[in-house]
Amino acid sequence: MNEMLEITIWQLVSAYIFIVILLAIVRWRKIPREKEIVIATLRMTIQLVLVGYLLMFIFENEKMIYSLIVLTIMETFAVYNIFKRTKQKLSKDLKKIIALSMVSGTLFAFIYFDFVVVQFSPWYDPRYFIPIAGMLIGNSMTGITLGVSALVEGFTSRRKEVEAALMLGATPNKASQGIVNHAFDSAILPTINSMVGMGIVFLPGMMTGVILSGAGPLDAIKYQIAIMLGITGSVSLSVILFLYLGYKTFFNKYAQLKL
Amino acid sequence: MFEIQNLKYKDILDINILELESGKVFCLFGESGSGKSTLLKIFNGMLTPDEGVVRYKKEKITQLDPVELRKEVVMLGQDPVVFEGTVRDNLLAGLRFSGENEVTDQEMSSLLKELHLEKELDEDATKLSGGEQQRLAFGRVLLMNANVYLMDEPTSALDEGTETVVMDYFTKNIKKQNKTVIMVTHSKEISEKYSDRIIYMDEILTKVGVHHE
Numbered sequence: 001m002n003e004m005l006e007i008t009i010w011q012l013v014s015a016y017i018f019i020v021i022l023l024a025i026v027r028w029r030k031i032p033r034e035k036e037i038v039i040a041t042l043r044m045t046i047q048l049v050l051v052g053y054l055l056m057f058i059f060e061n062e063k064m065i066y067s068l069i070v071l072t073i074m075e076t077f078a079v080y081n082i083f084k085r086t087k088q089k090l091s092k093d094l095k096k097i098i099a100l101s102m103v104s105g106t107l108f109a110f111i112y113f114d115f116v117v118v119q120f121s122p123w124y125d126p127r128y129f130i131p132i133a134g135m136l137i138g139n140s141m142t143g144i145t146l147g148v149s150a151l152v153e154g155f156t157s158r159r160k161e162v163e164a165a166l167m168l169g170a171t172p173n174k175a176s177q178g179i180v181n182h183a184f185d186s187a188i189l190p191t192i193n194s195m196v197g198m199g200i201v202f203l204p205g206m207m208t209g210v211i212l213s214g215a216g217p218l219d220a221i222k223y224q225i226a227i228m229l230g231i232t233g234s235v236s237l238s239v240i241l242f243l244y245l246g247y248k249t250f251f252n253k254y255a256q257l258k259l
Numbered sequence: 260m261f262e263i264q265n266l267k268y269k270d271i272l273d274i275n276i277l278e279l280e281s282g283k284v285f286c287l288f289g290e291s292g293s294g295k296s297t298l299l300k301i302f303n304g305m306l307t308p309d310e311g312v313v314r315y316k317k318e319k320i321t322q323l324d325p326v327e328l329r330k331e332v333v334m335l336g337q338d339p340v341v342f343e344g345t346v347r348d349n350l351l352a353g354l355r356f357s358g359e360n361e362v363t364d365q366e367m368s369s370l371l372k373e374l375h376l377e378k379e380l381d382e383d384a385t386k387l388s389g390g391e392q393q394r395l396a397f398g399r400v401l402l403m404n405a406n407v408y409l410m411d412e413p414t415s416a417l418d419e420g421t422e423t424v425v426m427d428y429f430t431k432n433i434k435k436q437n438k439t440v441i442m443v444t445h446s447k448e449i450s451e452k453y454s455d456r457i458i459y460m461d462e463i464l465t466k467v468g469v470h471h472e
Binding site: 160163165166167168169170174175178254255256 | 303304305306307321325326327329330331333334335336338340342343352353355356357396399400403409
């Protein structure tokens with residue numbers, strides 16, 4: 001196997017030329033985005049440098065507690081990010097359901113992935129544990145965010161339909177079936193689409209990383225297939241959990257719509 | 260069938276006492292904003308009174324399972340709602356919601372004929388006009404084997420001729436089966452022609468707190 005090529009600091013600095021080009025273009029076109037571009041570049045650099053040092057520390061001191069701390073931070077950040085990215089106002093109950101389904105859905109998929117599919121050794125090996133947890137959590141976060149928006153939007157725009165169904169003796173479950181199914185569909189679609197485009201439209205980051213680190217493409221695709229299936233599982237599990245529990249928060253104990 | 264005692268709902272309803280017997284057709288008559296639709300929704304369990312007691316068959320509505328109550332006391336809302344799908348899907352929707360047995364295509368077709376809605380069962384229901392959608396929603400409710408039918412201006416989008424056809428058919432069948440109907444209407448003629456008893460909102464509402472729009 002080839003060793004990965006090392007990039008010197010000066011080579012890295014030379015890559016910033018792309019940002020300089022971008023800045024020149026926006027200045028020339030008078031597009032007021034210079035500040036954002038500079039901030040984004042700085043943030044990306046600083047965040048990655050910090051993460052690099054942090055990961056180095058964790059990899060060198062392979063301890064269960066570090067892996068678990070990182071996992072907790074990722075879950076917390078993901079939940080917080082869903083709250084922030086959803087434009088509609090969320091009820092307290094719905095927020096609880098979001099947190100619950102995000103954490104339990106991803107953990108369940110991750111534990112299965114860790115102990116059955118890849119069988120990390122030890123199970124908290126940070127080299128596998130952290131990036132794979134990150135991928136499952138990140139994708140589920142996007143899935144739930146889409147699911148939340150579609151669910152809230154559905155109850156707002158199809159309120160009359162839900163009420164008409166309730167008036168005829170439908171359970172809240174039946175009355176919101178269409179909305180829930182539609183929300184599931186919109187939440188899961190990006191994951192399905194990315195499976196369809198996999199390997200043809202783009203080489204996913206994980207595979208690129210494995211190849212760059214010197215492994216053969218065949219090993220890389222094995223990981224990629226496994227992780228893609230894991231992501232699908234994690235996204236569907238957390239989204240279905242969210243929707244199944246979440247629709248109930250729109251009804252009170254008298255099976256009336258709360259909006 | 261229904262008994263009301265000291266019912267209060269926001270500043271819309273304030274009713275001391277009202278009793279509605281079973282097997283009759285009632286019309287709620289009153290100006291808009293007098294709480295007619297609100298009262299229907301309370302009977303149907305879609306709204307819960309702030310104060311007072313409403314009983315259905317001697318039992319407090321708040322103590323009944325709302326879904327079970329609504330299967331017996333079905334309600335057709337003011338704006339006709341058409342669900343995505345065909346005319347058939349829409350006619351069967353109520354039966355599917357309440358878990359009753361589905362009816363045959365033949366029965367549905369003959370019902371459509373009675374409602375003067377000459378449409379194929381496979382037609383896309385969302386393409387129907389307002390009046391047609393109202394008759395479709397009406398038909399959906401009629402197919403349900405309920406005890407009480409709460410109808411909120413069920414013929415508001417129909418011309419006079421069609422209204423008469425629909426109402427004649429509806430009341431004839433209801434009387435035959437000895438069911439109860441509570442209907443909201445703006446039309447004095449409808450009230451007088453079809454109801455056994457007209458309930459004037461301004462008579463049952465306590466003057467204090469009556470809400471006018």
